[in-house]
Amino acid sequence: MNLVNLESVSHAYGPKPLLSDLSLGVEAGERIGVVGRNGGGKSTLLSVIAGDVRPDSGRVTHTRGLRVGVLAQRDLLDPSQSVREIVLGELAEHEWAGDQRVREILGNLIGDLDLDAKAGELSGGERRRTALAQLLIAEHDLIMLDEPTNHLDIEAIAWLAAHLAGRRSALVVVTHDRWFLDAVSTRTWEVVDGRVERYEGGYAAYVLAKAERARIAQSAEERRQNLMRKEIAWLRRGPPARTSKPKFRVEAAQALIANEPPARESVELLKFAAARLGKTVYDLEDVTLHAGGPDAGPLVLDDCTWQFGPGDRVGLIGVNGSGKSSLLRLLADTVEPDSGRIVRGRTVRLAHLSQELSELDPGRRVLETVEEVRKYIQVGKKEWTASQLLERLGFKGEAQWKVVGDLSGGERRRLQLLRLLMDDPNVLLLDEPTNDLDIETLNELEDLLDAWPGTLILVTHDRYFLERVTDRCVALLGDGKLSFLPGGVDEYLERRASGSALTARMAEAAATPATRSAPAAPEAAQGLSVKEERELRKELNRLERQLDKLGEQEAKLHAQMAEAASDYAKLGSLDDRLRDILAQKDTVEAEWLELADRIGD
Template identity: 80%
Template sequence: MNLVNLESVSHSYGPKPLLSDVSLGIEAGDRIGVVGRNGGGKTTLISVIAGDLKPDSGRVTHNRGLQVATLSQGDDLDPESAVRDLVLGGRQEHEWAGDAGIREILANLLGDVDLNAPAGSLSGGERRRTALARLLIGEHDLIILDEPTNHLDIEAIDWLAGHLSGRRSALLVVTHDRWFLDAVSTRTWEVVDGSVERYEGGYAAYVLAKAERARVAAAAEARRQNLMRKEIAWLRRGPPARTSKPKFRIEAAQELIADEPPARESVELVKFAAARLGRTVYDLEDVTLHAGGPGRGPQVLDRATWQFGPGDRIGLIGVNGSGKSSLLRLLAGTVQPDSGRVVRGRTVRLAHLSQELGELDPARRVLESVEEVRKYVQVGKKEWTASQLLERLGFKGEAQWKVVGDLSGGERRRLQLLRLLMDDPNVLLLDEPTNDLDIETLNELEDLLDGWPGTLILVSHDRYFLERVADRVVALLGDGRLSMLPGGVDEYLARRSSGRALSARAASGSAPVPDESAAPAAGDGAVASGLSTKEERELRKELSRLERQLDRLSGREAKLHAAMADAASDYGRLASLDAELKEILAEKDTIESEWLELADRLGG
């Protein structure tokens, strides 16, 4: 059934045409992701489709009785109303509490929010999640979401993707989150130069299709095509699920990447980073840290010991409030640990991009603001001018002469990041660097970071960006430790899910942690998982054994990284150490798989 039709729709903002003679339709069951440059017309398109904006010309037709729900980038929450009333409306407690679907939405989006609090007391992120929860609780024919993943952590984004995929509503979503696009979309629309280009599949399919069209038409500008080829190469080497949905022929696109090297020359970058940094970057020794200062706020680290080495590219993940930003501030030296010691290498030249926009002179021009830091910088093997880098991050032509005070939040974010890179750091601490960046700019940033030699520690809710840029994933799981996760984000989500299952069982009293001194013999009873008490006790022992093995392997891994830094000028030795490191990582991966299998049995 056709839900919405656009016929020859055009709309302009001032002299700029955003939509030019666009005709398209949305059918029941469609799941469409919308991409394009910031300011290119994405929000205009969805506003026209929703009926919130009347186009300059053309016709928009809605199916009779169509129920449309829209999540815009702002909200209309009454500051005096309680969250409970805004989200649940007039539903009585017995009514919504008995609805498993509503309970699930509340638990995953508003689990840390006081439902009796007035909306005016909420943070920006809490308001966003409140508006999203209110929308999802309703039943709709068409759901339109504008940047729904803003203010959500990786775990919440994973839940939202699964939730939306399970709904019967048609879906139209604007997002820069490429992992989310692949997870929820079966079609992709690109808004470009006033038109809407349509592709089958999610983001991975869209990238492959664009490359195929560019190859056949031979019209793509050389540098952009090279970026696309690198993107495809990474996608094709990634998890198979990313490319499982394309319905078009991809053999021709494969020809583009037949001889494409890996996105990064990891050994070469480690060697270069070691030459710039030496052996020590950051060593955490028996560190205890609280988010609010010594003894105040949630505990982030509890007598933790860890080493960040030269050339490490680490993605740091954890739930919102787990202390990721606090850990970055600890490394940056802006906060001090409760106890323990943070050893910082003498050659460390740090750049820290926080979530707050840094001080920028509002009277300066964009180009002047960058050139006052440095006019040229070496990234990998190439020297770039300030103007060239500005162009790569979206400041083209006259945009480089805009006054800083007139920039949007996203533009200021890009400018701040570029000023940091121009300062030629050898350690980058990036806290949510993708905020307000469109996909094309993200591609450019990823390509820049591919050739950047140094230690990178990244916090991001953008799963695609994190997996693309980081080589390893480290998590704050709430136990006061830094945990290496060879299985990456998938392993993190599995651990979190297993932990929640075990906590729920313990809270219900259905599966207490066994006491070996008082445990009954096999057959004396079974826990909720279907295991006997004895079987569960044995599984927990095996889990502990595997965790000890992982700790030992992590120690060997840290020593190998240090040895690789020492052998930076000895290519033969470096290759041997790299081979040994790969063996250790493979062994860790095997043990992690065993751990996850056992944890799954316990959490069944």
């Protein structure tokens, strides 16, 4: 059943049409991720679906009594209201305190924030979490989220994804966080040139399907095709979580990526980096650091010794407030350690992108602002002009002659990042570089960084970007140390979860006998026996062989249909047989997925 229907909907702001004659619907329980360039109409589409914006033409209909929850990019919290009033409303304390779902939302979003604090006193991140908690505590048939991961750390984003996946509500979400899209979406809408192109599956499936469409159509946009294929190569060769897909799905991508080189030529880049940097980049020796200065603020490093070498591409992970930005400022030599010393390589040429953008001359043109740094730069084996790089990062044509004072926050961030790259650094410290960047621009930035030889240390809440451009992860876990994570973000989340569980057990152990709960009775072992699992795996292998045969039959039928293109009678017969084969494949795939789910693959 469709909850919302759009019929021939068009809408424009000024002379720019954002939506053109759209007809689509949102079904009950459907989870849709919306992607597209900044300014392309994603937020407008959400507002039209929610009923907050009336389109210029066409009709939008909601089912009777539809409960819609909306999280806009900018919250509209009453500054005079407390967090308690905003989030919990009229709920008595015994009502919400006794509701496990409400407690979970408060624990993961509100955390230690004072419930009696006024909204006007909150930081941007605290306001965002408050608005999100207010939305999630209520019951909705349709939840619409515009950039919900802004201001959330990796741990909170992982919790939010799991929470949304477990709700019955339909979901429409706009976000540039591609990991989040894959985690929550079962369908992807791309808003492009006023149209909405629809794809089955999350971001990974969208990338694959879009590249396949481009390949079949033999698109003239060769550079975009290559970029998309490179993205698929990453999806295939990336972390294990991204490749744990059914075998028959993975094999469908092989033809596209068979001859695609790795996203980065790591060995070659390491040679370049070593030649530019020598052996030493940063050596931390017995360093102690507090975020607010000596013995002030949270402890970040405690007598820590660590080394960042030439060609290292490191993702720095930790909860908000753990000191990631402080560590970058320490490496950038803008703060001093409380004790210990830092040895910096003599050849280090540093570029530091902080969360606070340095001031740009508001009266200058975009292109002039970049060319005053350098007009040409060598990235990998190719030389780029300032204008070419501006175009790659979204400043096309006349946009390069805009006055800096007229740029949006996202455009200023792109411009500042490009100025840093044009200065030809060999060490990059990036603090949340993905803020306000759309997915296409992120793809271009990743492609640029692939060919950039040097040491990269990255702080970002964008898990996809983190895994895409770095080779290893290091965490600040609150113990004053830098902890290497061979398993990446997944290991970080596991260690954080086990740490929380240990804290809870220690608190329970410290409780008095009168308040300590009685030990729970041991549960019976659950799961499959060895014999049952062996039989299920046999059946799984049989289904895979059947799928291989059906795939071969499908390929033969496609070839026969190509040969019989002018014989309409034969073509009709072949088409009927093809439909039967595809129906069989759907049935077998469903059986395969059910078995795989039981086994836990």
